[in-house]
Amino acid sequence: MRVLSIETAAPVASVALVDQGGVVASRAMRAPKRHLEWLAAAIDGMLTDLGFRADAVEAVAVGCGPGGFTGLRIGIATAAAWARARRVPVLGVGTLETLAASAGGVGLVLPVLDAYRGEIAAALYEIRLDEAGSAEPVCLVPPVVAAPAAAVAEMRSAFATHDAGDRPLVVAGEGLVRRGGALVAALAGAGIRQVIQRPEAHPSAETAGLLARPRLLRGARDDADGLLPLYGRRPEARPWQETRTPPGSGAPDGTGAKYG
Numbered sequence: 001m002r003v004l005s006i007e008t009a010a011p012v013a014s015v016a017l018v019d020q021g022g023v024v025a026s027r028a029m030r031a032p033k034r035h036l037e038w039l040a041a042a043i044d045g046m047l048t049d050l051g052f053r054a055d056a057v058e059a060v061a062v063g064c065g066p067g068g069f070t071g072l073r074i075g076i077a078t079a080a081a082w083a084r085a086r087r088v089p090v091l092g093v094g095t096l097e098t099l100a101a102s103a104g105g106v107g108l109v110l111p112v113l114d115a116y117r118g119e120i121a122a123a124l125y126e127i128r129l130d131e132a133g134s135a136e137p138v139c140l141v142p143p144v145v146a147a148p149a150a151a152v153a154e155m156r157s158a159f160a161t162h163d164a165g166d167r168p169l170v171v172a173g174e175g176l177v178r179r180g181g182a183l184v185a186a187l188a189g190a191g192i193r194q195v196i197q198r199p200e201a202h203p204s205a206e207t208a209g210l211l212a213r214p215r216l217l218r219g220a221r222d223d224a225d226g227l228l229p230l231y232g233r234r235p236e237a238r239p240w241q242e243t244r245t246p247p248g249s250g251a252p253d254g255t256g257a258k259y260g
Contacts, residue, residue, distance in 0.1 A: 001019070001020070001058045001059055001213060001216060001217055002017065002018070002019045002024075002056055002057055002058045002059075003017070003018045003019070003057070003058065003059045003060065003061055003209050003212060003213045003216065004016075004017055004043065004057045004059070004060050004061070004082065004209075005017070005018055005060075005061040005062070005205040005206070005208045005209030005212065006039070006043075006060070006061070006062045006063065006075045006078060006079050006205055006208075007062070007063040007075065007095070007098060007203050007204060007205040007208050008035045008039060008063065008067075008071040008072065008074055008075030009063045009064075009065050009066070009067020009068060009071055009072050009075065009095040009113075009203060010067055010068070010071070010095065010099075010113060010173075010174065010202055010203050011030055011068075011174065011202075012028055012029070012030050012202040012203075012204075013028065013029055013030075013034075013035050013038060013039065013042075013071065013075075014026060014027065014028035014029075014204050014205035014206070015027050015028075015039070015042050015043050015046060015205050016046075016204070016205035016206040016208075016209045017046060017047070017050065017052075017057075017209070018061075018206070018209035018210055018212075018213050019213075022210070023206045023209070023210070024050065025046050025049065025050055026046070026204070026205060026206050027042045027045065027046050028204065028205070029042070035070065035071045035074045035075065036070075036074050039074060039075065039078055040078070043078075054082075054086065055086065057082070057086065057088060058088055059088050059089045059090070059091070059212075059213075059216045060079045060082050060083050060088060060089070060090045060091070061079075061090070061091050061092075061093055061205075061208050061209050061211075061212030061213070061216070062075050062076055062078075062079035062090065062091075062092055062093070062208070062227070063075060063092075063093055063094075063095040063098060063203060063205075063208055064076060064092035064093065064094060064095065064227065064228075064229055064230050065094070065095050065229045065230035066095060066096065066113065066115070066121040066143055066145060066230055067095050067113065067121070067229070069229075072229040073229060076092070076227055076228070076229055079224075079227070080224040080225070080227050083224040084224050084225075089216055089221045090221070090222055090224050090227060091212045091215060091216055091220055091221060091222050092222050092227055093208045093211055093212050094123075094143065094230065095113070095203045095230075096111040096113070096121065096122070096123040096125075096143050096203075097111075097123070097125065097137045097139065097211065098203040098204065098207050098208045098211065099111035099113070099172060099173050099201060099202065099203040100123070100125040100127060100137045100172065101125075101127065101135050101137050101207045101210075101211060102172070102201055102202065102203055102204050102206075102207040103127075103170050103172035103173075103198055103201045104201075105127065105170065106127045106128060106129060106135065107126065107127060107167060107168060107169075107170065108124070108125070108126055108127075108140075108162065108164055108167055108168070108169045108170065109124075109125045109126070109127055109137070109169075109170045109171075109172060110122060110123070110124055110125075110155075110169060110170070110171045110172070111123060111125065111172050111173050111201075111203075112171060112172070112173040112175030112176060112179070112183065113173050113174060113175045114174055114175045114177065114178055114179060115145050115175075118147055118179075119145055119146055119147050119148075120145070120146070120147075120148055120151055120175045120179050120183065121143060121144075121145045121175070122143070122144060122145075122151045122175065123139065123141055123142055123143045123144065124139075124140040124141035124155050124158055124159075125137040125138060125139055125140060126138045126140055126162065134210070134214075136211075137211075140155075140158045140161075140162060141154060141155045141158045143230065147182075148179050148182040148183040148185075148186050149182065149186040149189075151183075151186075152183070152186035152187055152189075152190050153186075153190075155190070156190055159190055159191065159192065164191075164192055165191040165192060165193060166193075167194065168194040168195075168196055169187070169192050169194060169195055169196065170196045170198060171183065171184070171187070171195055171196065171197050171198065172198040172199075172201035173198075173199070173201055173202065173203075174199060174202065176197055176198075176199035177199055180197065180199065184197070
């Protein structure tokens with residue numbers, strides 16, 4: 001199965017093509033607020049360079065958040081439209097799961113994105129090797145959007161259960177750039193003594209495709225018409241922009257946020 005993968009939830013947007021041999025090709029660009037103009041051209045250019053037509057794609061994978069509102073909506077809308085037009089399956093992959101797997105290695109990983117307003121989007125995963133020797137993230141704490149100390153408080157029970165105080169914890173993602181100090185301090189307060197910081201790590205379409213392909217082969221599917229972004233809190237948008245309510249019946253909710 002040849003899978004087109006799209007990841008546009010974070011500032012580094014990317015697309016990739018994955019098949020049974022692994023990653024065939026990929027393209028990436030730091031494209032905050034430029035996802036719309038970049039995405040379609042990147043997919044078309046990648047396929048053209050490979051000598052493939054659109055019908056060579058047999059499935060689509062897409063990052064479904066948490067992440068930037070505009071980037072998420074563009075990526076998901078593109079993936080859903082492609083799946084409907086080509087009548088191929090589509091599958092959403094959690095952006096924090098992809099970030100955890102992109103960080104490399106096995107063990108405990110805390111992927112973190114900057115959610116602005118003093119908050120982070122974070123989750124806790126344990127990366128294990130499956131029977132084929134491929135990395136498989138196991139979610140220990142699902143995505144949470146909160147201030148660093150509050151996010152760490154959500155994870156204290158899992159830290160204790162999985163002996164995190166005696167193991168290295170990889171903290172990966174651009175959320176470290178502005179929130180790293182507060183996050184590391186909160187982790188120290190929770191008894192985490194070995195923190196490996198990887199602020200350069202980002203969720204990639206390559207990793208999302210590698211995670212999605214075996215799931216698609218096992219029959220996992222999402223409804224192209226019902227595939228929605230994952231938010232931890234409501235974005236700056238009218239209600240009809242994120243529900244099936246017809247335009248004109250909603251009003252601004254006033255609770256906006258770039259991330260959720």
